[in-house]
Amino acid sequence: MKNEWKSQNxxxxxxxxxxxWSPPGEHPVGCGxxxxxxxxxxxxxxxxxxxxxxxGRLCVRCLSLPEYVxxxxxxxxxxxxxxxxxxxxxxxxxxxxxxxxxxxxxxNQLKADHGAESIIVFGGTGREACLxxxxxxFASIGTPNVSQPISGWSCYGPRCAITDFILGxxxxxxxxxxxxxxxxxxxxxxxxxxVVTWGKNPLxxxxxxFFGHSIIDMMKRGTKIIxxxxxxxxxxxxxxxxxxLRPGTDAALALGFLNVIINEELYDKEFVExxxxxxxxxxxxxxxxxxxxxxxxxxxxxxxxxxxxxxxxQEKPTSIQWGLAVDMNPNGVQLGHSILALTAITGxxxxxxxxxxxxxxxxxxxxxxxxxRNLSEELWxxxxxxxxxxxxxAAMATTHPDETLDTLxxxxxxxxxxxxxxxTNVLAPSSAVQPQRWYNALKKMELIVAQDLFHNPTTMAxxxxxxxxxxxAEHNGVVITNYGRNAITLGAMNEALRVGDTKSDLEVCMxxxxxxxxxxxxxxxxxxxxxxxxQPELGIDFxxxxxxxxxxxxxxxxxxxxxxxxxxxxxxxxxxxGLVELKSTLFENWGDDALPYYQEPPYGPxxxxxxxxEYPLILTSGARKPxxxxxxxxxIATLREIDPYPVVEFHPETAAKLGIGEGDWVELENMxxxxxxxxxxxxxxxxxxxxxxxxxxxxxxxxxxxxxFGVWDANLNTMIPHKTIGKLGFGAPxxxxxxxxKRVESSSIKD
Amino acid sequence: MERHGLLINYQFCSGCxxxxxxxxxxxxxxxxxxxxxxxxxxxxxxxxxxxxxxxxPTPTQLCDLCADRVAAxxxxxxxxxxLSQCMEYAPLxxxxxxxxxxxxxxxxxxP
Numbered sequence: 001m002k003n004e005w006k007s008q009n010x011x012x013x014x015x016x017x018x019x020x021w022s023p024p025g026e027h028p029v030g031c032g033x034x035x036x037x038x039x040x041x042x043x044x045x046x047x048x049x050x051x052x053x054x055x056g057r058l059c060v061r062c063l064s065l066p067e068y069v070x071x072x073x074x075x076x077x078x079x080x081x082x083x084x085x086x087x088x089x090x091x092x093x094x095x096x097x098x099x100x101x102x103x104x105x106x107x108n109q110l111k112a113d114h115g116a117e118s119i120i121v122f123g124g125t126g127r128e129a130c131l132x133x134x135x136x137x138f139a140s141i142g143t144p145n146v147s148q149p150i151s152g153w154s155c156y157g158p159r160c161a162i163t164d165f166i167l168g169x170x171x172x173x174x175x176x177x178x179x180x181x182x183x184x185x186x187x188x189x190x191x192x193x194x195v196v197t198w199g200k201n202p203l204x205x206x207x208x209x210f211f212g213h214s215i216i217d218m219m220k221r222g223t224k225i226i227x228x229x230x231x232x233x234x235x236x237x238x239x240x241x242x243x244x245l246r247p248g249t250d251a252a253l254a255l256g257f258l259n260v261i262i263n264e265e266l267y268d269k270e271f272v273e274x275x276x277x278x279x280x281x282x283x284x285x286x287x288x289x290x291x292x293x294x295x296x297x298x299x300x301x302x303x304x305x306x307x308x309x310x311x312x313x314q315e316k317p318t319s320i321q322w323g324l325a326v327d328m329n330p331n332g333v334q335l336g337h338s339i340l341a342l343t344a345i346t347g348x349x350x351x352x353x354x355x356x357x358x359x360x361x362x363x364x365x366x367x368x369x370x371x372x373r374n375l376s377e378e379l380w381x382x383x384x385x386x387x388x389x390x391x392x393x394a395a396m397a398t399t400h401p402d403e404t405l406d407t408l409x410x411x412x413x414x415x416x417x418x419x420x421x422x423x424t425n426v427l428a429p430s431s432a433v434q435p436q437r438w439y440n441a442l443k444k445m446e447l448i449v450a451q452d453l454f455h456n457p458t459t460m461a462x463x464x465x466x467x468x469x470x471x472x473a474e475h476n477g478v479v480i481t482n483y484g485r486n487a488i489t490l491g492a493m494n495e496a497l498r499v500g501d502t503k504s505d506l507e508v509c510m511x512x513x514x515x516x517x518x519x520x521x522x523x524x525x526x527x528x529x530x531x532x533x534x535q536p537e538l539g540i541d542f543x544x545x546x547x548x549x550x551x552x553x554x555x556x557x558x559x560x561x562x563x564x565x566x567x568x569x570x571x572x573x574x575x576x577x578g579l580v581e582l583k584s585t586l587f588e589n590w591g592d593d594a595l596p597y598y599q600e601p602p603y604g605p606x607x608x609x610x611x612x613x614e615y616p617l618i619l620t621s622g623a624r625k626p627x628x629x630x631x632x633x634x635x636i637a638t639l640r641e642i643d644p645y646p647v648v649e650f651h652p653e654t655a656a657k658l659g660i661g662e663g664d665w666v667e668l669e670n671m672x673x674x675x676x677x678x679x680x681x682x683x684x685x686x687x688x689x690x691x692x693x694x695x696x697x698x699x700x701x702x703x704x705x706x707x708x709f710g711v712w713d714a715n716l717n718t719m720i721p722h723k724t725i726g727k728l729g730f731g732a733p734x735x736x737x738x739x740x741x742k743r744v745e746s747s748s749i750k751d
Numbered sequence: 752m753e754r755h756g757l758l759i760n761y762q763f764c765s766g767c768x769x770x771x772x773x774x775x776x777x778x779x780x781x782x783x784x785x786x787x788x789x790x791x792x793x794x795x796x797x798x799x800x801x802x803x804x805x806x807x808p809t810p811t812q813l814c815d816l817c818a819d820r821v822a823a824x825x826x827x828x829x830x831x832x833x834l835s836q837c838m839e840y841a842p843l844x845x846x847x848x849x850x851x852x853x854x855x856x857x858x859x860x861x862p
Binding site for chain 1: 762767768772775782783793794796800801802803806832833837
């Protein structure tokens with residue numbers, strides 16, 4: 001890439017090179033682009049052809065960025081509202097100093113009267129904020145309570161935790177030659193013969209660092225695809241094999257694959273002998289899962305199970321890209337464990353074209369966790385739910401999400417009194433389940449601060465102070481794939497313009513931190529902070545990264561042979577046994593089975609036959625569209641033109657029986673809640689299954705309570721239970737519920 | 752001047768809509784108007800479990816093949832931003848050769 005990252009144009013405009021993250025929401029892929037600013041307005045976004053991963057390509061969310069940045073409804077100055085007026089649109093603009101003058105005395109009073117633990121910071125998924133909301137809590141405010149309010153921590157956390165427990169490593173990402181400037185042509189890389197996408201549609205899903213259309217790049221070069229998904233997606237229609245399984249039965253399928261590979265002796269014997277622990281026990285366990293039985297459980301044919309298992313073992317390299325379906329499942333720990341076991345025993349771990357492994361945390365990810373040192377042991381011990389759920393407590397630096405709601409409601413073991421909501425729309429159907437309960441519980445807070453860019457149902461319902469955030473076009477930053485858990489690229493985010501009086505996540509952390517815990521924030525500017533992060537490991541300052549554009553760390557394969565995975569520098573894996581734990585020493589300590597097993601979804605034909613006779617459809621959810629990031633982007637007209645309404649998919653035969661036609665409004669209902677969406681009929685879904693999208697609300701509607709931008713109308717999460725989670729505390733049934741469906745006349749539940 | 756066109760290797764078009772929005776940015780088109788529009792064929796079952804499902808971006812009468820961008824040495828915006836990189840802009844005879852080389856599910860458009 002060229003050194004020059006900012007250039008003046010002949011018409012008086014200027015162009016800044018940057019790598020995207022958020023806001024608006026996206027995970028840290030760092031797509032490259034050039035932003036042109038004229039007279040204080042972002043007038044053009046052009047993909048950066050020099051970027052080694054994205055090569056000029058951009059999705060519709062970045063292409064519509066100017067509309068987002070200059071949207072008339074965007075909030076660009078701090079606002080306050082009397083807590084008595086929560087739910088009313090009675091906001092008053094204030095200065096940042098005025099905001100601090102309300103927030104800081106309240107934090108100090110709560111710390112003095114009730115302890116810092118009475119304050120809780122909420123964050124959402126994947127946004128840039130998730131690097132900073134932990135330090136905001138630990139090092140700026142001084143509370144141990146950070147919460148991602150998603151039942152069973154069902155997003156990315158479980159996959160990271162499982163990898164940490166089983167492999168002692170950071171996030172396992174499929175090798176897509178991302179570490180090489182010359183990409184797929186680099187001689188160190190081997191093109192995977194097959195990529196298995198498991199519970200993930202990488203083209204449009206939120207990727208944590210993987211540029212989804214790299215899958216297409218590899219398909220063009222000859223990689224074949226196997227999709228494991230309850231729906232046949234477009235990628236599935238272009239795959240060699242599809243395992244269209246019953247939602248939530250993934251662990252049975254994984255154990256079935258292991259059964260075939262082990263019993264047919266197709267596994268990598270040398271790797272198993274040298275680097276795996278518990279193979280004999282796993283071999284014994286998988287005898288419970290012969291393909292015939294697995295076919296009955298999963299609806300995937302015996303023939304397909306055997307064929308796909310043989311491919312995974314015999315066509316090398318084959319990589320498995322696991323997705324959110326691993327997290328959103330009470331049986332997900334066992335599923336993740338099985339997928340890692342499949343990768344390991346087929347010899348596809350940490351080899352070219354297989355699954356790459358990063359360190360458990362590095363750079364900014366490491367700093368984020370190290371800010372915990374600001375908290376005393378005594379305070380850290382008060383972290384909600386960490387002792388009740390030791391696996392979650394050990395792997396995540398947060399509260400247990402479900403325990404957090406229990407505490408908000410009960411005031412036990414202590415009362416929470418102040419909430420700080422950083423970039424998460426708790427009430428919209430994105431993360432929290434039973435959102436009405438969160439709504440009622442959060443109403444009891446004495447003060448609620450929210451950071452966002454637009455009013456959404458959560459800020460309108462609950463916030464007292466609104467602190468406006470800049471978009472990624474408007475602040476300096478560093479975007480690091482997988483939050484540092486597998487750094488494939490590091491990109492410079494360069495501020496191109498600033499609309500209004502906003503402050504970035506890091507700027508807020510620093511300003512608040514300097515006032516409350518100055519020793520934790522010895523940096524003068526944001527640039528100083530990044531230089532401090534980059535200098536020791538990369539030897540460059542922030543300006544140096546801006547000139548570089550994108551830094552691609554070198555990758556070493558087979559690190560377990562070279563002593564590069566363990567803290568002590570010995571060969572092997574950074575686990576209790578030093579090996580890949582096909583049988584987990586930790587799971588047993590925490591009261592779960594040491595070996596993977598299959599467990600029926602909590603609701604369904606076998607586990608709740610009576611309820612299932614009343615609610616006879618299996619409800620899966622959450623497939624992504626390129627037009628939104630969870631509940632964001634609903635007010636962007638260009639994107640709403642593409643996806644105007646929330647959609648529920650039915651098989652045409654099922655729809656015919658229910659009298660539902662294409663484009664009809666439909667109400668889905670179960671024993672917990674209901675929601676309304678527009679029907680789409682497609683033979684790509686099983687007749688017994690329907691699929692509903694997530695993240696919908698209507699910014700065009702009345703924002704005041706009780707309507708709250710229509711947040712209860714398409715609210716799928718009202719239909720998902722609280723605390724119906726796996727034994728270790730991870731995984732909730734977001735993607736395998738039950739429901740019934742009927743045709744209705746409108747989008748509104750009130751009608 | 753030699754006539755140019757757009758080649759779409761639509762076996763790889765994932766239906767991401769980037770071409771549509773990239774085009775609207777250049778032509779400054781409001782909602783309801785497109786310089787290129789994504790059409791969808793399928794999904795319908797060819798044999799049980801095997802689906803035909805293609806997206807084909809189709810340039811409209813508003814498309815000028817990004818004359819200004821091309822004059823400035825850039826690619827048309829849809830080609831530049833296509834996530835699947837399944838679109839190409841070139842003189843027609845070159846595109847015909849390229850289509851023969853790709854061999855499968857390839858279309859050439861002259862808007």
